[in-house]
Amino acid sequence: RSQYPEQRERDGDFDMRGLLHRDGSVLLHVTRDELRSPAALYTALGCKTAVGFPFKDIATVDSIVLDAPPTADDADARLTLRRLQTAGVGVLAPAAALGAAPIDGAVAIYDLAAIGAAGGALPALPAGALRAAVRVDGSEDDELLLSLARLDAAMIILDVATPLSRVHASRRVFEMLARSKCAAPVILAGTFETPSAEELTIAVGMQLGSLLVDGLGDGVLVSAPRAARTAELRPLSFALLQGSRMRNTKTEFVSCPSCGRTLFDLQTVTAEIAARTGHLPGVAIAVMGCIVNGPGEMADADFGYVGGAPGKIDLYVGKDVVKRAIPMEQACEELVQLIKDNGRWVEKEPAEAEAVAVAA
Incomplete structure (x- = not known):
């Protein structure tokens, strides 16, 4: 059974227990432009709002992923980010990006291949970051995958590299995790280039849902640049979890x-x-x-x-x-x-x- 993030003394005002949901987690990518339109973003993420402040609801995204965090002088985007964190929404970003634009309370994402090349240990966290997440692409050798059990990772983001088969490569990764008794939660990630929402639903169900129904995975991080926006990916992601008999958010x-x-x-x-x-x-x-x-x-x-x-x-x-x-x-x-x-x-x-x- 997966071990979810627990609160630590150094976490201060940041509640890291809300990064993931025990019944299944939904993570979504968010851009800097979206952060500059807070009202629309809060709605897209499924937040309730009161006097302009967001609050988590039954189907609110658990954490967001920023490929490019807002810079220190981007006050509006930073304010939106802080309000989301106050509401209990986790924030993840690549460690290198956080090094250039630190975010207090963030989770730094490291690639497993880079960790292995640097000696096999997690680097020191960037300033302000409180946890690490490790991204795996399925091409790693068995030894490197087995090393995941030794890393203090809040979660593993399994984003299978092209042209590997997402289903087969993912099953191999889970086999290695079971062999090493690694208990870190695994988020199934994928970018889908399907041209329509209907084809996206089918592709996500086949490639991610087939793993979830077998008990492989603790949540999803879906991206679909051509077929869906954040507001559409959220209900799709929650429907996938419910259809996999994980997290019920609707009838x-x-x-x-x-x-x-x-x-x-x-x-x-x-x-x-x-x-x-x-x-x-x-x-x-x-x-x-x-x-x-x-x-x-x-x-x-x-x-x-x-x-x-x-x-x-x-x-x-x-x-x-x-x-x-x-x-x-x-x-x-x-x-x-x-x-x-x-x-x-x-x-x-x-x-x-x-x-x-x-x-x-």
């Missing part, structure tokens, strides 16, 4: 594949239910087209919406049917009421409700 929906027995338009009804109930993290809702296989396929759901007869819906709590033959035009509202009656309902926050309305 879980279970649906049958649809067949000739399906008694309603499964996609339309599921979208309608998701629009009403998609803001309930920790709640699982099954939408099943018929009663033949539906109750068995939804065994792990908290609530079920099942076609019982043409135009009629049965509602379930767990495996038990509690309402039968509800007219379909009333069924979604009845489902919402059932969730309320069982104490699992929370109202949408204003910003969230507005976002849903805009999306619709």
Whole structure:
């Protein structure tokens, strides 16, 4: 089991325990230009805000990665960065960049190959930095990978180099980590050159999700210059963690594949239910087209919406049917009421409700 960062006496006001989340972490790259537009950045990172200050929410990015930290005279960007740190968002940057532009409370990123070439020990941290992260690209030899267990790293960033196979090279790295009993959390990183959001979703699921579902990896750091911005990468990353059965940040929906027995338009009804109930993290809702296989396929759901007869819906709590033959035009509202009656309902926050309305 991975050992997550703990607070140390020299950390002072910086809470380093928030760098990663024990159920799965989301890290994102942030540019200096984004730091100069704080309101937009806070929203993109999933922060709540009050009087201009950011606060962590259930689906806020855990840490950000700066390839080029703001210089000391970039006061606006530095202020944004400090406010994010105060909110509990971690800040990572390459050690060399931090040497030129120090950031208090930062995590310095070192390449494992450079550590090996310099004798195998972590260099002294740059001024202001409190932890080290080690970047691995999968091309390292076994001996160098085994040495990771001796390094005091807050995390390992596994970013497989081209043209290696991301899946196969990653599995080899995890094999070496297991052999050396290295317990540092591993963040699966990747830059995807897919041209569209749809292709990005498929590529990320295949290459990173296939590792996460096997218990390999503690979080993700996804970059997609051509297909998605920060605001789009965040929900994709959290959806990947939830789909890998790691970190729940929204309602879980279970649906049958649809067949000739399906008694309603499964996609339309599921979208309608998701629009009403998609803001309930920790709640699982099954939408099943018929009663033949539906109750068995939804065994792990908290609530079920099942076609019982043409135009009629049965509602379930767990495996038990509690309402039968509800007219379909009333069924979604009845489902919402059932969730309320069982104490699992929370109202949408204003910003969230507005976002849903805009999306619709």
